[in-house]
Amino acid sequence: MxxxxxFLIRVAFLAILWIFVLSAISVIRSDMFGARVPETARGNAPxxxxxKSNGKPRKPRRGAPTHLLVVEGENPGVRAELADAxxxxxxxxxxxxxxxxxxxxxxxxxxxxxxxxxxxxxxGSTNGTYVGPVRITQPTxxxxxxxxxxGKTILELRK
Amino acid sequence: MSQTGTLMGFVHRRRRGAELFLLVLALxxxxxxxxxxxxxxxxxxxxxxxxxxxxLTALIxxxxxxxxxxxxxxxxxxLPLVAAxxxxxxxxxxxxxxxxxxxxxxxxxxxxxxxxxxxxxxxLFVATLFLLRDHRVLQRFTYTAGLLGIVLxxxxxxxxxxxxxxxARIWINVVGFSFQPGEVAxxxxxxxxxxxxxxxxxxxxxxxxxxxxxDLPRGRDLGPILAMFGVSMMILVxxxxxxxxxxxxxxxxxxxxxxxxxxxxxxxxxxxxxAGALAAYTLVGNVQRRFDIWLHPMDYYPGTSFQPVEAMFGxxxxxxxxxxxxxxxxxxxxxxxxxxxxxxxxxxxxxxxVMAIVLCYGLIVERALRIALISRxxxxxxxxxxxxxxxxxxxxxxVGGVTGLIPLTGLTTPFLSYGGSSLVAxxxxxALLLRISDQARxxxxxxxxxxxxxxxxxxxxxxxxx
Numbered sequence: 001m002x003x004x005x006x007f008l009i010r011v012a013f014l015a016i017l018w019i020f021v022l023s024a025i026s027v028i029r030s031d032m033f034g035a036r037v038p039e040t041a042r043g044n045a046p047x048x049x050x051x052k053s054n055g056k057p058r059k060p061r062r063g064a065p066t067h068l069l070v071v072e073g074e075n076p077g078v079r080a081e082l083a084d085a086x087x088x089x090x091x092x093x094x095x096x097x098x099x100x101x102x103x104x105x106x107x108x109x110x111x112x113x114x115x116x117x118x119x120x121x122x123x124g125s126t127n128g129t130y131v132g133p134v135r136i137t138q139p140t141x142x143x144x145x146x147x148x149x150x151g152k153t154i155l156e157l158r159k
Numbered sequence: 160m161s162q163t164g165t166l167m168g169f170v171h172r173r174r175r176g177a178e179l180f181l182l183v184l185a186l187x188x189x190x191x192x193x194x195x196x197x198x199x200x201x202x203x204x205x206x207x208x209x210x211x212x213x214x215l216t217a218l219i220x221x222x223x224x225x226x227x228x229x230x231x232x233x234x235x236x237x238l239p240l241v242a243a244x245x246x247x248x249x250x251x252x253x254x255x256x257x258x259x260x261x262x263x264x265x266x267x268x269x270x271x272x273x274x275x276x277x278x279x280x281x282x283l284f285v286a287t288l289f290l291l292r293d294h295r296v297l298q299r300f301t302y303t304a305g306l307l308g309i310v311l312x313x314x315x316x317x318x319x320x321x322x323x324x325x326x327a328r329i330w331i332n333v334v335g336f337s338f339q340p341g342e343v344a345x346x347x348x349x350x351x352x353x354x355x356x357x358x359x360x361x362x363x364x365x366x367x368x369x370x371x372x373x374d375l376p377r378g379r380d381l382g383p384i385l386a387m388f389g390v391s392m393m394i395l396v397x398x399x400x401x402x403x404x405x406x407x408x409x410x411x412x413x414x415x416x417x418x419x420x421x422x423x424x425x426x427x428x429x430x431x432x433x434a435g436a437l438a439a440y441t442l443v444g445n446v447q448r449r450f451d452i453w454l455h456p457m458d459y460y461p462g463t464s465f466q467p468v469e470a471m472f473g474x475x476x477x478x479x480x481x482x483x484x485x486x487x488x489x490x491x492x493x494x495x496x497x498x499x500x501x502x503x504x505x506x507x508x509x510x511x512x513v514m515a516i517v518l519c520y521g522l523i524v525e526r527a528l529r530i531a532l533i534s535r536x537x538x539x540x541x542x543x544x545x546x547x548x549x550x551x552x553x554x555x556x557x558v559g560g561v562t563g564l565i566p567l568t569g570l571t572t573p574f575l576s577y578g579g580s581s582l583v584a585x586x587x588x589x590a591l592l593l594r595i596s597d598q599a600r601x602x603x604x605x606x607x608x609x610x611x612x613x614x615x616x617x618x619x620x621x622x623x624x625x
Contacts, residue, residue: 005198006198006486007483009198010481010483010484011480014480014511017243017247017512018511020515021519023180023181023184027180027235028522031171124360124361137295137536139535
């Protein structure tokens, strides 16, 4: 085996190694920026990407919910406008919907929008957040009239 | 902690095609290295290249098909990175085996044993992905995992099965197989720490008394985890296993810091580390010797510092692109196939390959942290972080030790160096990371709006998962 052949083998192997590393990096790069907006978020009107629209108050479409209302519990009738989303629900003073319910955590749950959809997300509360009868473990879509239960309180999205 | 990255305006794609493409490249790295070893050492393409390559391909394809079946949204980069490192490690160990055989040493079948362990690792990887469909199940076993981890750490002290090899009592010997239970224990302790911290992080971060500049949490919140940590540290110190105690300490600190979002923990941890290091330096002769070797390696050269100095000679001789596989003398370094495998790579493939390997580890850690960021539940976040921190710390301690950046402590280089227990445990770590990332990248399940009339507690509800 000549010296030159061995040198070429070595260089070729190092090239393969680096091609692999660089391809891995390029897959990571495309994974970071190449993800698509979900089909449902496009809807009728082409919705802007969720992140941009989160902060600004949006013009409510017809049939879209406008506020979150406490329908049952210690503080019935307390409401928060969805234009101020994301909304924090809890006993803490920084919560958008402040509840005096002993079974609610300080920072209990959060309601936020993604595209045209509204999500409720549990923030690691002690007693959990329920959508209907189901205890949620990850952000869950809610529509108008879906009952979200935190502690002894029930909240709903309303038009 | 769960504020950002949860409700992003996009879904992740599955990227299984990209994973397959990278896996093909990874196999080219592994099998190419094996062929280059044969050409460099013996001058011919190894006769068993087809069999070896076929076996490696079968393992990798098996892992890939499993991911496609049971974790379709999992991260596409982790498995190829691991496959490439494992393949390259096998080839380098094989290269050392050939020289050991030529020199008439007894032990020259490390590569074959490593391939057996890799097979076992991939089988466990597949089993983990198949059996564990939701990582949050593990949260139920918080205390069980902690107890089991500590029991595993104690096992080497037991009289019949415990073994002391090279001054560290970290081995057990069961039916002819020696095994390091500590490697499995670290995964279990990550599960225990994250399960505990995710429940108590609010209490740890908010309730407490301010002493000097630091808010110390209440004893009843910190107690259990401190006990878990203290017991494992004590065992490791008694076992004279410096590397692992460093690893556990760093892991504990990183997880506590991330869970509580309190930089004060880093200050406390830094002070504790300083005090511990000083105490170890003054009290333990072994540690003092390692410091001396680290600071003045040439003073002790043909004696106690033979291993690190030979490794430095080798890496220096290797230079930028190395001597070529089979053309160096990496066998001069004791334990070149396990702790010092990176010096073998540095000697024969040069700085270019060492940089690629360190970059691969960097990417693995980056993916783990990324998984922690996008994971929707706190337990998954902490677990991904802990598993990533293990790999990061281990690589830092080993690579730093071999290259002389920090004093030398014995730890295996994940996936690269010979060591069955470490390889098997690390394959399970990757399976757990893929399981968490599959959950994190999967689009959120959707609940249909329910009518009030049917939403009583008796009705079951269909949750769409795709």
